[in-house]
Amino acid sequence: DQQVKQNSPSLSVQEGRISILNCDYTNSMFDYFLWYKKYPAEGPTFLISISSIKDKNEDGRFTVFLNKSAKHLSLHIVPSQPGDSAVYFCAASVGVGNMLTFGGGTRLMVKP
Amino acid sequence: EAQVTQNPRYLITVTGKKLTVTCSQNMNHEYMSWYRQDPGLGLRQIYYSMNVEVTDKGDVPEGYKVSRKEKRNFPLILESPSPNQTSLYFCASSFQAEPEETQYFGPGTRLLVL
Numbered sequence: 001d002q003q004v005k006q007n008s009p010s011l012s013v014q015e016g017r018i019s020i021l022n023c024d025y026t027n028s029m030f031d032y033f034l035w036y037k038k039y040p041a042e043g044p045t046f047l048i049s050i051s052s053i054k055d056k057n058e059d060g061r062f063t064v065f066l067n068k069s070a071k072h073l074s075l076h077i078v079p080s081q082p083g084d085s086a087v088y089f090c091a092a093s094v095g096v097g098n099m100l101t102f103g104g105g106t107r108l109m110v111k112p
Numbered sequence: 113e114a115q116v117t118q119n120p121r122y123l124i125t126v127t128g129k130k131l132t133v134t135c136s137q138n139m140n141h142e143y144m145s146w147y148r149q150d151p152g153l154g155l156r157q158i159y160y161s162m163n164v165e166v167t168d169k170g171d172v173p174e175g176y177k178v179s180r181k182e183k184r185n186f187p188l189i190l191e192s193p194s195p196n197q198t199s200l201y202f203c204a205s206s207f208q209a210e211p212e213e214t215q216y217f218g219p220g221t222r223l224l225v226l
Contacts, residue, residue, distance in 0.1 A: 004154070043116070043202050043217025044155070089154055099170060102147075102154030 003027045004092050006103035013110050019077040021106050023090035026071065030092035035064060035075050038087045048075070080110045114139045116218035118203050124224045125193055133188045133221050135203030143206045144186040145170065146178065148199040155202065161186055193225045
């Protein structure tokens with residue numbers, strides 16, 4: 001049973017608009033969450049993270065929101081750019097430095 | 113340039129023929145790991161290594177072996193590959209202190225087992 005789920009396999013957004021990628025988890029012990037971005041033929045790269053003591057973390061155009069009671073996190077990209085087109089993975093761990101559990105990924109397409 | 117390299121990038125083999133995928137990093141990272149990526153399942157950790165001669169199982173270790181004789185190298189060995197090991201494999205390395213955020217992934221090795 002997948003402990004981290006990204007229920008939307010793909011998302012299409014117009015350039016300049018907001019992209020919202022969602023992620024749900026079932027393990028209440030998870031307290032550290034990350035988003036990775038992956039371009040074709042490349043490995044994933046770290047994008048942004050959040051620990052469970054926060055409910056929001058912002059880095060430029062990227063903001064991650066965490067709703068612990070709903071076991072839900074989301075990544076907002078504002079404004080979306082064509083270069084943001086990639087597969088986005090959310091991941092979770094119990095504490096920093098422990099094994100990551102990944103979601104299945106969401107393919108984001110930003111149309112010019 | 114800081115990087116994680118994997119070889120080969122693409123491999124087609126047959127069931128039962130032993131193979132090794134190499135992984136090397138030039139950043140003096142203590143922590144290295146192997147993942148496989150399958151459609152809808154994301155990345156799942158196969159094995160990881162905290163340092164030289166220290167390895168441990170991840171989520172899906174069955175059918176795989178690893179070794180960490182040197183800090184920079186972490187090969188993945190499939191002693192008797194089977195079709196269910198057809199997948200996209202990523203090696204990653206990081207500093208022990210902040211493994212997730214400093215994690216560098218290699219470009220991936222696409223394996224097809226016939």
